[in-house]
Amino acid sequence: xxxxxxxxxxxxxxAITLEHSLKIDKLIPALLMMALAWTGVAVGLDSFTSWFxxxxxxxxEGYIGFGHEEKLELLEKTLxxxxxxxxxxxxxxIGAMTIVEIIDHFNGFATIKDFIKTNKKRTLxxxxxxxxxxxxxxxxxxxxxxxxxxxxxxxxxxxxxxxxYAGLIIIAANAGGAWSPIGDVTTxxxxxxxxxxxxxxxxYLILPSFICVGIPVLIASFLPxxxxxxxxxxxxxxRNKHGKLMLYxxxxxxxxxxxxxxxxxxxxxxxxxxxxxxxxxxAEIISSRKFNITNAVDEMSNSLESxxxxxxxxxxxxxxxxxxSILFFLGILMTVAALESLGMIFTFGQxxxxxxPNDIFIxxxxxxxxxxxxxxxxxxxxxxxxxxxxxMDNHVWHFIAYAAGTGGSMxxxxxxxxxxxxGMEKISFFWYLKNISWLALIGYVAGFVFMxxxxx
Numbered sequence: 001x002x003x004x005x006x007x008x009x010x011x012x013x014x015a016i017t018l019e020h021s022l023k024i025d026k027l028i029p030a031l032l033m034m035a036l037a038w039t040g041v042a043v044g045l046d047s048f049t050s051w052f053x054x055x056x057x058x059x060x061e062g063y064i065g066f067g068h069e070e071k072l073e074l075l076e077k078t079l080x081x082x083x084x085x086x087x088x089x090x091x092x093x094i095g096a097m098t099i100v101e102i103i104d105h106f107n108g109f110a111t112i113k114d115f116i117k118t119n120k121k122r123t124l125x126x127x128x129x130x131x132x133x134x135x136x137x138x139x140x141x142x143x144x145x146x147x148x149x150x151x152x153x154x155x156x157x158x159x160x161x162x163x164x165y166a167g168l169i170i171i172a173a174n175a176g177g178a179w180s181p182i183g184d185v186t187t188x189x190x191x192x193x194x195x196x197x198x199x200x201x202x203x204y205l206i207l208p209s210f211i212c213v214g215i216p217v218l219i220a221s222f223l224p225x226x227x228x229x230x231x232x233x234x235x236x237x238x239r240n241k242h243g244k245l246m247l248y249x250x251x252x253x254x255x256x257x258x259x260x261x262x263x264x265x266x267x268x269x270x271x272x273x274x275x276x277x278x279x280x281x282x283a284e285i286i287s288s289r290k291f292n293i294t295n296a297v298d299e300m301s302n303s304l305e306s307x308x309x310x311x312x313x314x315x316x317x318x319x320x321x322x323x324x325s326i327l328f329f330l331g332i333l334m335t336v337a338a339l340e341s342l343g344m345i346f347t348f349g350q351x352x353x354x355x356x357p358n359d360i361f362i363x364x365x366x367x368x369x370x371x372x373x374x375x376x377x378x379x380x381x382x383x384x385x386x387x388x389x390x391x392m393d394n395h396v397w398h399f400i401a402y403a404a405g406t407g408g409s410m411x412x413x414x415x416x417x418x419x420x421x422x423g424m425e426k427i428s429f430f431w432y433l434k435n436i437s438w439l440a441l442i443g444y445v446a447g448f449v450f451m452x453x454x455x456x
Contacts, residue, residue: 001044002342008036009335016373027324030331037338038079045071052343054081057387059343082337088192088269089185089333090326095272096182099250100143101317102283107240108247109147116155121226128152128165129172129217133210136176136417137183138251144173145417149424156230159425164225166421167436168217171409171443173417175213178405179205181258181268185329186378186404191258192268193382195397198258204398204454212406212447216439242286246279253279283313332376340383349384362399363448366407370414374404395455402451409440 012033016026051063051074066074103109112135116127128148136144148169149162156162177184181191181198190196220226240246253275260271339345352361362381369377381400390396408415412422412432421427 001040001047002344004044005037005040005338005342006344008033008040009339012036012335013372013376017371025324027328027331030328030335032331034331034334034338037335041338041341042075045075048342050343051078052341052346052383054078054337054340054383057383057385059346078341082334082341085193086330086333086337088267089189090330092188092192092269092272093185093329094321094326095269095276096140096254097321098276098314098317099254099279100139101320102279102313103246103250105283105313105316106243106246106286107238108243108245108250109150110239111244111247112147113151113154116151119229119231121161121228121230122221124155124230125165125168125217125221125226129168129213132169132172133176133213136173137180138254139183140416141173141177141184142416142420144176145169145421146424148173149421161225161230163425163427163431164220164223164435166425166427167432168213168220168439170412170415170418170421171216171406171436171440172213174409174415175209175406175443175447178212178402179209182254184405186374187401188268189333189375189378190382190397190401194392195382196393196401198262200393201398201401204395204451205402208402208447208451208454209406211450212402212443214443215446216443219442220439246283246286249282250279280314287313329375332373333379336376336379336383339380345380345383346386349381352384358396359399359452362396362403365400366403366444366448367410369404369407370410374408374415378404395451398455399448399451402447406444406447410437410444412436 012029015022015024015029019026046068049064051060052058053060060074063071063074112131115131116124118124118127128151132144132148135147139147145166149166152162152165152169156165174184178187179202181187181196181201187196187201191198191201254272256275257268257271260266260274261268264271336345365377365381378400381404385396408418412418412427412429418432422429422432
């Protein structure tokens with residue numbers, strides 16, 4: 001049955017990577033392989049000879065001697081454990097996505113354009129990449145990429161100029177997300193999985209991440225594409241008078257989440273829900289709406305209630321969040337959890353550690369994230385290492401955060417930021433491979449070498 005479960009994962013992941021060729025959204029094979037994998041675990045429960053205890057991060061002793069009822073109870077507890085941990089991440093992401101959408105509802109991101117006061121291409125390159133690096137550390141790298149490319153379109157009408165900037169934005173956004181516990185799904189997973197703390201993650205990764213983007217930008221600033229000046233177009237965009245307030249409030253509340261966790265020791269999604277409730281309340285007040293959790297008296301007709309929801313910033317934001325991405329993460333993380341429960345990932349990790357140094361393996365992991373989605377790679381790596389040997393904030397976890405976060409920049413399909421930039425600016429795979437990939441590779445290796453020397 002183990003072979004069948006592995007085959008389900010391989011075929012499901014193949015369908016995910018061939019999403020555009022098959023014309024099937026990636027969430028469908030992700031959910032399907034999750035259901036089939038856990039079905040395989042349930043059907044073959046009595047035939048398995050080992051079980052991985054996720055609570056202790058060790059193989060469970062004496063599993064083979066368990067009776068059927070004991071194994072069923074263990075399966076239920078394990079499934080509930082993994083589903084709970086996965087939902088913690090998903091609720092956190094839903095909260096962050098909703099806050100970002102509320103900011104966008106008030107056109108708050110237009111405020112960022114005020115920071116760009118130049119007509120020199122080289123200066124614009126540095127400004128836009130620094131903004132990407134900082135912004136992606138607060139909101140996710142995908143949203144930061146969308147925001148900055150949208151701003152670029154208002155500054156540079158020529159698409160041939162924009163694609164060069166978009167390429168460097170991808171590198172900067174991925175690097176920015178790697179050093180922040182709230183900047184990328186993978187770092188959020190490691191943070192919420194108690195592999196790293198927010199303070200140590202920032203302390204150990206901010207310099208390597210800056211090197212990862214700084215060297216490529218420095219090299220690129222001498223390329224012909226970033227020489228000369230550009231014509232600054234007139235800003236006729238209609239601004240929302242509350243945009244600046246909502247931008248700073250929203251970003252501040254997201255940054256507040258790690259602080260809240262440090263003070264209260266509660267899970268991060270609690271802090272994110274607190275932040276979401278505060279910005280939602282402010283948004284409703286600004287929109288001159290009465291903020292009611294429930295209607296004590298049914299005075300309004302369904303049509304009026306629907307109209308209220310339609311105009312509510314919070315309701316509008318919730319309707320715009322990427323639910324397909326949330327379900328995709330659910331499918332991927334729960335499928336990896338099924339493989340982990342059978343001890344496959346832990347055993348693979350032990351074999352890898354016996355054959356090559358951890359640093360080399362993680363370096364290759366980052367290269368692999370340019371081809372394979374970094375979420376399952378990180379989910380798998382979290383189950384490979386014994387926590388008694390590699391405790392919280394061990395350098396291995398920081399290496400994984402850096403490699404998975406920045407390695408995807410080497411191919412345009414290797415990260416969510418790259419895929420969205422590819423769609424927005426019609427960047428071809430081979431153009432990126434020829435012009436940007438080598439810059440991303442240099443930055444990735446330079447940052448990794450710095451980490452190795454720093455930790456040694």
